[in-house]
Amino acid sequence: MKNQEEIERQINETLGVLEGIGRAEPRPFFQTRLEARMQQRYAPLPKFMARPAFVWSFLVLVVLLNVGVLIRYSQKTVSEPQNANTFAKEYGLGAFDTNL
Amino acid sequence: MDEKQLITDLQKGSQSAFRHLVDSFQNKVFNTVLSIVQNAEEAEDVSQEVFIEVFESVVKFKGEAKLSTWIYRIATTKALEQHRRKKASKRFAFLTSLFGENDEIVHHPADFEHPGVVFENKERAKILFKHINQLPDNQKVAFTLCNVEGLSYQEISEVMQLSLSSVESLLFRAKTNLRKTLKEYYVNQII
Numbered sequence: 001m002k003n004q005e006e007i008e009r010q011i012n013e014t015l016g017v018l019e020g021i022g023r024a025e026p027r028p029f030f031q032t033r034l035e036a037r038m039q040q041r042y043a044p045l046p047k048f049m050a051r052p053a054f055v056w057s058f059l060v061l062v063v064l065l066n067v068g069v070l071i072r073y074s075q076k077t078v079s080e081p082q083n084a085n086t087f088a089k090e091y092g093l094g095a096f097d098t099n100l
Numbered sequence: 101m102d103e104k105q106l107i108t109d110l111q112k113g114s115q116s117a118f119r120h121l122v123d124s125f126q127n128k129v130f131n132t133v134l135s136i137v138q139n140a141e142e143a144e145d146v147s148q149e150v151f152i153e154v155f156e157s158v159v160k161f162k163g164e165a166k167l168s169t170w171i172y173r174i175a176t177t178k179a180l181e182q183h184r185r186k187k188a189s190k191r192f193a194f195l196t197s198l199f200g201e202n203d204e205i206v207h208h209p210a211d212f213e214h215p216g217v218v219f220e221n222k223e224r225a226k227i228l229f230k231h232i233n234q235l236p237d238n239q240k241v242a243f244t245l246c247n248v249e250g251l252s253y254q255e256i257s258e259v260m261q262l263s264l265s266s267v268e269s270l271l272f273r274a275k276t277n278l279r280k281t282l283k284e285y286y287v288n289q290i291i
Contacts, residue, residue, distance in 0.1 A: 003290055006286075006290055007283060007286045007287060007290060010290075011286060014227055014228050015275070015278065015279070017221040017225045018228070018248060021216045021217055021247075022218075023128070023216055024127075024131045024134050024135075024143075024215045025126075025131075026126055026147060030122070030147070031122050033144075034122060034152075037152070
């Protein structure tokens with residue numbers, strides 16, 4: 001019984017701590033930090049990046065890289081018996097049947 | 101500055117109007133966000149995002165609600181998003197800890213201390229905020245706006261876009277849940 005009363009008292013006191021709570025404030029110079037973040041966010045691209053010559057060169061480079069990768073990987077075969085044999089040798093798998 | 105004029109200036113992209121807005125609302129936004137995310141650094145970050153959102157979407161603001169209501173709405177939405185992200189990352193941290201080297205949980209968040217609480221109530225406030233953090237999102241927002249930010253039921257209903265009776269019901273359920281979880285906590289402490 002006494003414990004119940006004590007628990008009720010504790011609950012009421014804990015719920016009461018928010019009465020008269022002050023407002024939390026951000027660290028000083030919040031406005032300055034916000035402005036710096038916004039400047040960074042809305043900063044225009046460097047001038048040279050906006051030039052058509054740069055944009056086109058960049059696009060051509062991306063296309064060339066893609067074509068290069070495509071050509072390189074389309075020439076590779078999926079599996080070769082020699083590779084399987086080399087693998088078997090390396091790991092000491094004497095009876096490795098490559099026809100499986 | 102008159103609110104209508106302030107909105108018009110903001111919509112025209114006036115920097116001084118934006119500075120005035122930040123100056124007027126930074127404490128309200130920070131206090132609300134902090135009470136929801138319960139971490140000062142995250143609260144600063146989210147508060148900045150709130151003002152960026154205000155700056156970017158003020159052109160679409162038609163004045164159907166008060167400016168403060170609209171800003172509180174953005175603040176609570178962004179704070180809840182952060183709160184959910186944190187909860188999800190905690191769950192992930194728990195999972196990774198299961199497979200970690202030392203079987204230790206890596207993330208140990210310190211108990212949150214609201215700077216507006218008077219010194220002698222700090223310990224109790226830590227316990228209370230821990231339990232507030234366990235409330236369902238909408239109860240947490242309603243309880244925070246009412247008891248930490250001091251908004252009226254009417255203002256909360258406008259911010260949360262709910263009827264007055266729904267807000268009353270949310271607050272009643274929040275208090276009931278807090279009483280229940282606090283009881284469990286104190287039963288273990290006292291007995």
